[in-house]
Amino acid sequence: MAAVPRPAPAAAPLIALAGVTKTYRNGDLAVEVLHGIDLEIREGEFVAIMGASGSGKSTLMNILGCLDRPTTGSYRFMGRDVSRLSRDELAALRRDEFGFVFQSYNLIATANAAENVEVPALYSGLPAERRHERAQALLAELGLADRIHHRPGQLSGGQQQRVSIARALMNGGRIILADEPTGALDSKSGADVMKLLAELSARGHTVILITHAREVADHAHRLIEIRDGRIVADPGPRPPAAAQAPFAPQAGRGVASALADVVEAAKMALRSLRANVFRSVLTLLGIVIGVGSVIAMLAIGDGARQAVVDRISAMGSNLLLVRPGAPNQRGFSGTATLVLNDVYAIDEVPNVLAAVPEQTSTATLRFGNADTVTSVNGTSSKFPIARQWPVARGTFFSDRDEADFATVAVLGQTVADALFPGGRDPIGQYVLVNNLIFQVVGVMSVRGASPMGSDQDDIVFVPYATSSLRLSGQRYLRNVTVAVDDVKRIDDTQAEVETLLLERHGVVDFQIRNMASIIETTEQTQNTMTILLGSIAAISLFVGGIGVMNIMLVSVTERTREIGIRMATGARERNIMQQFLIEAVVVSALGGAIGVAGGLAAAAVIAALGTPIQYSVAPVLLAFGCAFATGLVFGYLPARKAAKLDPVVALAAE
Template sequence: MTPQPSPQPSERSLIADKKSQVATPPTKPIMQLSGIIREFAAGEQTIRVLHDIDLTIYQGEMVAIIGQSGSGKSTLMNILGCLDQATAGDYKIYGQSANKLDADELAELRREHFGFIFQRYHLLGDISARDNVAVPAVYAGMDTSARMTRAEALLTDLGLGNKVDNRPNQLSGGQQQRVSVARALMNGGDVILADEPTGALDSKSGDDVMEILHDLNAQGHTIIMVTHDPHLAEQAERVIELKDGHIIADYKTEHYQPTTQQPAPILGSHRKSALASFLDRLLEAFKMSLLAMRAHKMRTLLTMLGIIIGIAAVVSIVGLGQGSQQQILANISSLGTNTITVNDGYPRGDPRRRYNDDNLTPEDAQAVGNQPYVISVSPQVNSTSSVRYRSVQEDATVNGIGEDYLQVTGETLVQGQGFDAQSISLRSQDIIIDDNAKQAFFADIDNPIGEVILIGSVPGRVIGVLAENDGGFGPDITTPTIYMPYTTVMSRITGGAYINRFVALLDDSVSSSVAESAIYELIEGRHGKADFQIINSDSIRQTIEATTGTMTLLISSVAVISLIVGGIGVMNIMLVSVTERTNEIGVRMAVGARQSDIMQQFLIEAVLVCILGGLLGIGLAFAIGELINRIGGDSFKVIYSPTSIIAAFVCSTLIGIVFGFLPARNAAKLDPVDALSRD
């Protein structure tokens, strides 16, 4: 790149000679620039905007930086205000080199010492004039009541006492610029940097703003004003003229009288503790997040949609899995809760199995029933027979059972009664029928109690009817089943001395696995060999719980994918939000926001979107569950798990944090001057 030629000495002299040269400046320099160069990349080339700028500005001066568009005056002001950094050279502010300060230290300088007045005002449109003025004090940690009092006082002093609650779109241009001035003074504003402060105002409003700047200078504020208007520059005490990135003139006007007074300190005793200040900034970020969400309701709703669907899917699927599991376990419970079944015959794989099936006796069952961990036992003998009632004849299953059968299996009677000890000992010919037998033989009779049916050649009198068994774990769901005392079946139908099985109901306080081992040892000891098989209903329960749990996890993992997709949607929308609100980010940085302040604002917004989406998703899941429960009736239920709901809520929060981090970090890393230049 070819450097721009410096203005000729004759040109400098000609301009300087036209101006009066007066007293020596004050001895306290606050800004010192030495050999400042600022370059910008333009494709493969580099454009140099400022060339070897040497400049010193003193406390109490009112300086106008003047020049045509493209002369570099705004770039110079941005460097002076620590909104931008030089490519080369040294800039010292209050004796410390700005080149060696990190982003947060530069933010502290802007927050503690600078106040910015922009041509386009750069007010935050979603909050009131009072809140706009108070923003710098939030980042400075000023006490809440103190900053609100000061914000109102500044607006009142500037003639806006009756406009403190108005938003920027409810104010005229001149009024908005006054709000901008008040904001610049909020933290004290030792140095006021005004970029074309009257450029967007009418003549009357422009004169009012200039009068305010003169008053501020008289109070000890150092004023640095950028303008292209020579008549406006003449109102300053010192004029610095730029052309093509060079200072071609630096002169004092005839009314050069820099004040030695210094602005009164504002912060100090009004500061909060570090923790209180952090919480205050957090609250401000929370407030701004809510305002941003409210301002873009449809976009916020669409952003939440993926989260809502994902959370609703997870909670509903887990609820469906819980309901299915409970239904299956209820079906198992129809065979008895915490039961152990001992079946006759050698275990599978034993070659003796086919020849030795008659091993269990009623005495074995009684021996188990005498154990302290067993509540009751019911021997069982199975047979099949042709059953006839009047003109109806059907093949039926005949079950010989003990007096405790109903207690052991958990089945219930809808009519009549069960067997007692006398029925067993006397081998009574009383019978209990299931719902299938009732439908087969007594379809036209409401109450079959007392009716007599013929089981083979053995008559039996109906004394009870069982409730319908729709669990699918008992006898064949279509075959009629007749229940008789096992002693009756053994003596009158099978003619044998052995039983097919017995079922033992265990005490709930006893481990089923321990009881299973004890029963195994007892029977093996009685028989001298393991010629029987044991089925533990708790093992079935555990298997089904594991299976349904695995299926629920598998389906839930599919729903989690929708959550991830929703999270990606949140990230994309937040990236768009950062782009749309770049100017706001620049304003906040200009008034002293730290990178962490910007980051937490957008992170909080992402988390709020996900939390709200999670809550709506949980609500949708409850609505879906209620609909399923109404349709399914008693046969099918959605059972909600508090754990899944809490997990879904935590998951939605984590999605906000994870997928909101990148947009928040991008916002925090923006360069202040670039952010301010975007609309």
């Protein structure tokens, strides 16, 4: 007896639900919406799930579309148990296999038709050029070639629904889930949409239609009725028609790139800013003020510090000032504790550039009918080197002049102007200094005011020996100025000078003041003021950051449905979080850039008004970096809130 051949095993169902229930809880109240749903849907079917409002059909659709999870029971898609998948795995399944067509279209209002269609491809990694080509081809196929750049508000209801169908097909759309697709349309537009769904079914797409209207459900090949959370009628799966083409998945999917994700998120961020220009400007304002004030305040602080340092440095920041008298001695005793030989000995200490005596007295200078009372400084020929004060005209007196007790003088610019008005050249002229005739051999360069406010140019320099013998009559030194070569070793040099003088004198009958330490102390004080100014400005930057967070939280609330749309089309948690985080960073970075420009402009205006300003790169980088960090820190909470939204809840938001 011949063996009877067995029939070929039936293909595994595309979708298989077994004992699926869904319960919603509100505190202690539990409402079971679905009661043990068993359902199989095979590849290529055109299924209508029909029921009245409250029957559970929308809840069933959300579970079928992986937007929601069943409370109990199993859901297998192509043999895979999806009830155990993570949020991101469900998002990937929606992205690759499902396309949604909603009653209210659920288009992103700030994006045009092509951009709305491209949304699923953003999350599948399709390159931008191919994404644009496919979106335009789908829209053209659906009769919207002339509406590609129109926003949803510029399209009719039927056109918006065709855009949503094109979006559902962007990544292939193995399964098209249509939730009341004709509910918001007129009869003609509704008929056109149903015709499109029938064509998609004929191409091999599995179409699941959710409706409450019998005339809409009649377009499907299989009608499932649901009532009170239970399936009450289901003829069972039907094999595809002979004329139906098998489903052809989209070829050439892309690979998601982190850089591409960031670029697209930045574009969406800028589009969102353009959509709410006034609010964006107010948000930017807080960051702009914060960054601008940080830069301006620090520029003012650095300028003030530099001005003080420059004035002290004019006295010589590389100087040691040696004076007679014990450290605790008050006043000047007149004891000759410092002599010229001490100067010569100090001059031989390593790292000493020059050691010069300074003996100051007051004298009256006359030339012709002009006279002036000024200070006379008896010093050595190395004075210009020690004080870093060059001669402007003529020369300084020489070692030979000192040895010969020469009556030669070098005038400060103020004295030269007083005795030789009108720009007369004083070089070679003879002046009376306390009735002694001195020849002018040079004029010093302009020095300006001292840190104490006195005029440093109101002075005359003469050889020390000449001053001591013929002018002041003093035989002791009031001051020795020591210039060091390497300022970094000034402390070591000071210690060597102290040791030398202690060996020569046997007792500590001198005092040494380190000018570098004075400048360091001044800088520390000024740094404290700069930090204070910067802190005050940083507070405004902090307030601006709080403003960014507040606006981003409002944005998340306003765009909850957009978040749901993106999740339904395949956005994972990191995609949503990345988008809103980058939006916050873009706001902060843009505000930071404007604030940098504004701060530099404000500093320039302040400088033009006469306030010392010092520009440096560090405050600019610091302020902009803080603005960037503000976006990251204060954008995190809103971004996390957006990423954790439930897709079903987000789509239901108004």
